[in-house]
Amino acid sequence: MSGGPGFRFLHAADLHLDSPLEGLARRGAVGGRFAGASRRALENLVEAAIEERVAFVVIAGDVFDGDWRDYATGQFLIRQMARLARAAIPVFAVRGNHDAENVITKALPPTTGYRLFGVRAAETVRLEGLGVALHGRSFAQRHVPENVVLGYPPAVPGWFNIGVLHTSLDGREGHGAYAPCTVDDLRRRGYDYWALGHVHARELVAQDPPILFPGNLQGRHARETGPKGATLVTVEAGRVVAMKALTLDAARFDHIRVDVSGLAGRPALYDRLRGAIAAAFRSAEGRPLALRVTLEGAGPLHGALAGRLEQTQEEVQALAFESDADLLIEKLVDRTEPPGGAERAIAVPGFEAALAEAAADPLLRAALAETLATLAGRLPREALDATGLGQEAGDADAAIGAALALLRAALAGPAGADGRTP
Structure with a gap:
């Protein structure tokens, strides 16, 4: 383990650049306010790296969401990487399942300061001035069923070793098996930090050594709620001493559940919704918000909502605009029941x-x-x-x-x- 100079680096993953934000494409001008969120989130990442004066940036897969529709996506990435290069901040990235080598058919010239790990075998990059060795391997194809960690090299003695891997580990809810492996597989490499990607929820899998999913940089649909971003890692005397989650998303998804039990009419419903929606918007801290609202509980409102969900959603959207023009009701979900309905069926x-x-x-x-x-x-x-x-x-x-x-x-x-x- 290195006893060299202290430094900081940013660990990001799953940028999904130019990914369409699911569920918003048909929402006209309101949905259009969310269209550039993945690009703005990448700009936020670059600005954070420069402001925090990090030594380098690690991106653990899925920089892109898939093959580019045109070269504008690739050009945007190059512009952002050039900003980091001018600040002398190199970037080290692997390809994940969404931007595997056989998925991205277009190409642009290599970019100074942006190093993409190869697909044939795990590679090691050494940063001599810091005493850091980064080990990584990209996906050659979208589906990688084998345990690629077994082919990662052992730690470089006396250096701070970082493993970069796009993986589902031994399984995560909502994720298929990609480069499956166990925590013990990772520990056996002897590295000091594992920079993982693929799982879109932030998760500190293990503390010693740190094994971390930073989550995706920008939420993409209603099941990816709450703050998103990257992790700022501080290393001193060859050990990780701090891991700070940075919120860098440019738009937010959220989901609230509102109990309407006993409410007798729409005015009462709207009074209750107005406060709940306003609170959700405040939690987004000024970002555009796509909000899913689920109505729950038994009462007379169940009959009033039946067959009128689309109309009710438009009325709730009008309430949302009272809080902000960038507050979109992504979906209104009716989970209400008639008075005593569930109990009567259980008889x-x-x-x-x-x-x-x-x-x-x-x-x-x-x-x-x-x-x-x-x-x-x-x-x-x-x-x-x-x-x-x-x-x-x-x-x-x-x-x-x-x-x-x-x-x-x-x-x-x-x-x-x-x-x-x-």
């Missing part, structure tokens, strides 16, 4: 147990996903939204929840004055 012995067993059936989940995909391609969006299923296409758990809510309501039937099924 059938074993009903809830049967529903739970069916919801966990992998064959049912696969069939539901296929059916939703077919419906999404054939039916108008408003037809799906009226059921609530269209709000969660692609999210199996949420779609099953919507389907079960519809089933409960249908089996419960109309309620009598005492709230029980006649």
Whole structure:
């Protein structure tokens, strides 16, 4: 382990440059305010590196979101890397599954100060003045099922060793198996820090040595909520002494759940939503915000919302504009129930147990996903939204929840004055 000079570096991953922000493409001028977020986030990363006077920057894969539509994407990256080169800050990056060598078909001349690790085998780059050795390997193709860590070289004795890897480790929710490996595999290399990429949520996997996913630089859809950015790492006397998460995203996704139990009319609903939406916008700290709102609870509003979800979403969007012109209601999700609806359905012995067993059936989940995909391609969006299923296409758990809510309501039937099924 090196006892050389102290230094700092930035660890980023999953920039997904020029990725379309999912769910906003059809939202006209309002959605257009989010279009350049991935570029602005990269600009923020470059500015942070210069302001913090870091020694270098590490990008652990998925600089790009896929093949470029035109050369503008590559040119933008080169301009930003040139800013760092002028500040004498080199950048070391690997290709991930989204920007694997066989995915990116266009190319631009090599850029000074931007070093991309090769795909044939793990390589080592030494920074003599700092006593730092960086080890990395890029993806040659989108799917890498083998454990590539086994081919990484051992640590350079007396140097501060950094491993750069795009991986799902031994599995992470919502991620396929990419360059799978274990924490023990990483530790056996003897490195002092592992700069990981691929998982879009920040996670300190291990402390000794630090093994870290910094999360993606910019949220891309409603399931990637909250602050996004990179990690500033401080090294002194050959050891990591601090890891600080820097918030660098240029737009924000968030999700709030609002309990509407007992609310009798739309004015009461809008009063409750107004405060919840304003609080969500304040948490975005001035950034454009795409907000998903889920309405929950049992009460008379359930009937008022049925079949009018699209209209209600537009009304809620109008409320959002009271907070800011850059506050977009990404989706309104109806999870409400009729008064006593869930309880009335449960009166059938074993009903809830049967529903739970069916919801966990992998064959049912696969069939539901296929059916939703077919419906999404054939039916108008408003037809799906009226059921609530269209709000969660692609999210199996949420779609099953919507389907079960519809089933409960249908089996419960109309309620009598005492709230029980006649």
